[in-house]
Amino acid sequence: MLLSEARCGEKVRIKKLLGEEAILRKIEGMGLRKEMIFEIIQRCGRNILLKNGENRLAVSNDIAKKIEVELIEKGELPCKTSPCFEKTTKTKPKWRWCFLGKEE
Amino acid sequence: MKIIRAVLVGNPNVGKTSLLNHLAGSNLKIGNWPGVTVEKKEGKTYFQDFEILLIDLPGIYTLEELVSEDEKITFDFLYSKNYEVLLNIIETPRIERDLYLTTQLLDLEKPMILVLNMMDEAQKLGIEVDIKRLQDLLKIKVLSTNGRTGEGVKELLPAIVETYEQEIKPTKIRYETSEETKIKEKRLYFSQGLAKEVVKRKLLTKESFTEILDRFLIHPVWGNLFFLLIMYFTFKIAFDFSIPFSDWIEGFIQNFIGPLIFQIFIFLGAPSWVGDFFSSAVIGGVGTVLVFIPLIFSIYFLLTLLETSGYLPRVAFLMDRWTHKLGLHGLSVFPLVLALGCNVPALIATRTFQDRKDKFLVMTMIPFISCPARLVLFSFFATLFFSQPVWIIFFLYLLGLVFSILTSFLLRKTFLKRELSHFVMDLPPYRIPSLKIIFKIVWFHLQSFIYRAGTLIFLISIFIWLLLNLPPGIQKVEDSLAGKIGKTIGVIFSPIGLSDWRITTSLIPAFLAREAIISTMGVILLEEKTKEIKEIDLKEEAKTQILDLIKTFKEAFYGFFSLWPQSLSLNPEEAQGLKKEISKILTFKQALSFLIFLLIYNSCLATFVTMWKEGSKRLAFLFLGYSFALAWILAFIIYCLL
Numbered sequence: 001m002l003l004s005e006a007r008c009g010e011k012v013r014i015k016k017l018l019g020e021e022a023i024l025r026k027i028e029g030m031g032l033r034k035e036m037i038f039e040i041i042q043r044c045g046r047n048i049l050l051k052n053g054e055n056r057l058a059v060s061n062d063i064a065k066k067i068e069v070e071l072i073e074k075g076e077l078p079c080k081t082s083p084c085f086e087k088t089t090k091t092k093p094k095w096r097w098c099f100l101g102k103e104e
Numbered sequence: 105m106k107i108i109r110a111v112l113v114g115n116p117n118v119g120k121t122s123l124l125n126h127l128a129g130s131n132l133k134i135g136n137w138p139g140v141t142v143e144k145k146e147g148k149t150y151f152q153d154f155e156i157l158l159i160d161l162p163g164i165y166t167l168e169e170l171v172s173e174d175e176k177i178t179f180d181f182l183y184s185k186n187y188e189v190l191l192n193i194i195e196t197p198r199i200e201r202d203l204y205l206t207t208q209l210l211d212l213e214k215p216m217i218l219v220l221n222m223m224d225e226a227q228k229l230g231i232e233v234d235i236k237r238l239q240d241l242l243k244i245k246v247l248s249t250n251g252r253t254g255e256g257v258k259e260l261l262p263a264i265v266e267t268y269e270q271e272i273k274p275t276k277i278r279y280e281t282s283e284e285t286k287i288k289e290k291r292l293y294f295s296q297g298l299a300k301e302v303v304k305r306k307l308l309t310k311e312s313f314t315e316i317l318d319r320f321l322i323h324p325v326w327g328n329l330f331f332l333l334i335m336y337f338t339f340k341i342a343f344d345f346s347i348p349f350s351d352w353i354e355g356f357i358q359n360f361i362g363p364l365i366f367q368i369f370i371f372l373g374a375p376s377w378v379g380d381f382f383s384s385a386v387i388g389g390v391g392t393v394l395v396f397i398p399l400i401f402s403i404y405f406l407l408t409l410l411e412t413s414g415y416l417p418r419v420a421f422l423m424d425r426w427t428h429k430l431g432l433h434g435l436s437v438f439p440l441v442l443a444l445g446c447n448v449p450a451l452i453a454t455r456t457f458q459d460r461k462d463k464f465l466v467m468t469m470i471p472f473i474s475c476p477a478r479l480v481l482f483s484f485f486a487t488l489f490f491s492q493p494v495w496i497i498f499f500l501y502l503l504g505l506v507f508s509i510l511t512s513f514l515l516r517k518t519f520l521k522r523e524l525s526h527f528v529m530d531l532p533p534y535r536i537p538s539l540k541i542i543f544k545i546v547w548f549h550l551q552s553f554i555y556r557a558g559t560l561i562f563l564i565s566i567f568i569w570l571l572l573n574l575p576p577g578i579q580k581v582e583d584s585l586a587g588k589i590g591k592t593i594g595v596i597f598s599p600i601g602l603s604d605w606r607i608t609t610s611l612i613p614a615f616l617a618r619e620a621i622i623s624t625m626g627v628i629l630l631e632e633k634t635k636e637i638k639e640i641d642l643k644e645e646a647k648t649q650i651l652d653l654i655k656t657f658k659e660a661f662y663g664f665f666s667l668w669p670q671s672l673s674l675n676p677e678e679a680q681g682l683k684k685e686i687s688k689i690l691t692f693k694q695a696l697s698f699l700i701f702l703l704i705y706n707s708c709l710a711t712f713v714t715m716w717k718e719g720s721k722r723l724a725f726l727f728l729g730y731s732f733a734l735a736w737i738l739a740f741i742i743y744c745l746l
């Protein structure tokens with residue numbers, strides 16, 4: 001799956017950066033590399049906030065679409081304590097608090 | 105004496121500039137966000153028989169591909185090999201990330217030192233690095249430092265000399281291939297292996313300070329609220345603290361220094377116009393600059409506090425959610441908010457932008473945001489002509505914002521066309537800045553402000569004095585050059601309802617600062633000449649000034665602690681007589697047209713000059729023309745419609 005499809009609270013392992021763009025190399029330098037495990041802390045507008053240890057990175061969706069990841073866990077702390085917003089459907093954007101609603 | 109050129113390289117925000125400042129005693133700008141240093145900077149120090157030239161480069165994450173201009177500076181310099189020693193600075197808590205760049209630096213085959221900075225933070229996080237093992241593996245010197253306090257920094261000097269003299273080069277990675285992907289993979293494994301070998305982490309279950317704070321500060325809802333609160337208090341404190349001092353300086357110069365100089369000249373037997381020139385043009389010009397200093401100081405102080413704390417990248421992250429819809433990067437919000445306080449530091453804050461088009465775009469948005477100088481004018485006229493002054497003022501602020509956004513929208517579609525850049529941002533941990541360092545940075549900014557703006561503001565204020573006082577011997581402003589120009593430009597302003605020469609003449613000094621309008625109108629309408637210099641009793645006046653200063657401190661102190669902004673409240677008894685006179689020559693319609701003109705037209709010399717210095721001369725002039733045209737058209741529409 002792609003990083004852009006990950007939901008908040010989930011943990012993912014980076015499998016591959018798709019493409020040769022310079023920005024991807026930079027992201028790699030910033031620590032988003034193969035085999036690294038990141039937790040999705042928050043999704044906000046076009047951005048996704050990721051965390052691995054002391055490394056906290058925000059990347060926009062267009063970049064997240066170029067990162068292939070593997071889901072490793074649903075996250076021990078689901079959205080209840082880590083605040084975040086999620087789009088419920090792609091076609092009808094309806095905002096809701098993810099800690100209010102249930103996972104679909 | 106032999107010169108050793110040592111270059112500091114590392115990821116952004118790892119403490120390179122801090123280390124250089126400690127080593128060379130320099131005052132280069134630091135901040136807790138990536139992208140503070142965007143140019144090559146230098147500092148030097150002496151050790152034994154060597155002059156050590158330290159070169160600070162913009163931070164870079166990888167040498168494999170370049171994204172922005174500052175990265176190219178670093179890349180080009182590193183490959184030019186015009187240096188003797190490489191200092192690779194590492195943020196120890198994130199050593200795994202940083203070692204990737206290290207492996208790329210190994211390929212440069214230059215004498216090298218590894219510096220483990222931010223050891224204090226690593227210790228708090230339970231991270232231990234086996235320095236000895238790291239030295240053995242890389243075959244170079246490894247030192248640990250603290251860039252905040254300067255601990256361990258002095259040991260860098262003997263290490264640099266030794267590395268230089270003995271040419272201590274690091275291990276080479278043997279790639280056995282020329283294929284790029286293979287090389288990259290090898291580097292990745294090497295850096296990961298290295299980190300595994302030397303780093304020990306204690307498992308900490310406690311949430312860190314940063315995590316707790318982020319829970320509130322980047323919360324999708326509360327985060328925005330906190331942002332507004334933080335901004336509100338930043339301004340409130342900056343203004344309430346500085347405005348009493350600014351007022352005092354103004355009074356001190358006008359009522360004490362000016363007359364004092366005047367009297368000295370009279371005493372020396374100089375003609376009165378010489379005394380007037382020195383006391384009102386020269387000293388007045390200096391005063392215009394000095395009056396800004398308390399404001400610039402407090403805004404910079406708070407800005408630097410925000411910058412070094414690590415909050416800035418979070419603001420960008422939060423705000424990007426709204427701004428990206430307008431084609432603006434999240435980072436643009438910061439200068440725009442600053443502009444509410446004063447357009448000048450806001451323009452300077454656009455230095456943080458790495459893309460020139462983005463920078464220019466935001467620069468053209470800033471002057472539409474109303475600053476307190478405009479508020480003074482708005483409230484003066486609004487209370488005179490409108491029954492609901494608050495709504496008119498609110499409307500004008502909003503109108504400014506609308507045109508700010510419209511302008512950016514237009515430019516984005518035309519001259520400053522650019523794909524919205526990706527958002528990639530590193531959120532560093534929050535750091536508590538050291539006060540000493542903040543004061544140093546603020547002092548540095550103040551100096552450059554006085555130097556940059558000072559010279560030009562000063563020259564123009566002398567020019568305007570000459571306009572008001574030439575040809576020599578005139579008694580009324582109407583006969584002066586300024587009056588004549590006022591009458592001439594009346595042609596341009598008559599379609600928007602401002603044909604009276606008394607109004608148009610007051611627009612000329614308004615270019616210095618909008619507040620000047622009220623005082624010029626006072627001079628013209630009340631048929632007084634500009635020189636109101638009276639004989640003063642110096643002793644008495646000195647006493648009044650000292651008492652005023654004490655009052656100023658008291659006011660600044662109270663202002664600091666009150667919740668509601670003090671400096672924005674109106675002063676009703678100001679210039680009653682003048683108000684009556686003005687209401688005789690202006691109607692409601694004309695007043696509204698006048699205010700709209702002043703809101704939109706970039707009539708502030710300091711803003712103009714800063715735009716010139718920070719952006720370009722062309723930008724400043726083009727914008728001036730654009731804002732004039734826009735202001736005129738809007739005022740025309742309003743004047744005709746009503």
Ligand SMILES: Nc1nc2c(ncn2[C@@H]2O[C@H](COP(=O)(O)OP(=O)(O)O)[C@@H](O)[C@H]2O)c(=O)[nH]1
Pocket residue numbers: 115116117118119120121122123133134135136137138139140141163221222223224225249250251252253412413535537538
């Ligand atoms: N706690 C701690 N903070 C540091 C240390 N060195 C630098 N800093 C802070 O880290 C931030 C980044 O420093 P700066 O010198 O601008 O990094 P540069 O981007 O690499 O030049 C600043 O807020 C510094 O005050 C250190 O050793 N310990």
Ligand SMILES: [Mg+2]
Pocket residue numbers: 120121122133134140141
């Ligand atoms: Mg720096």
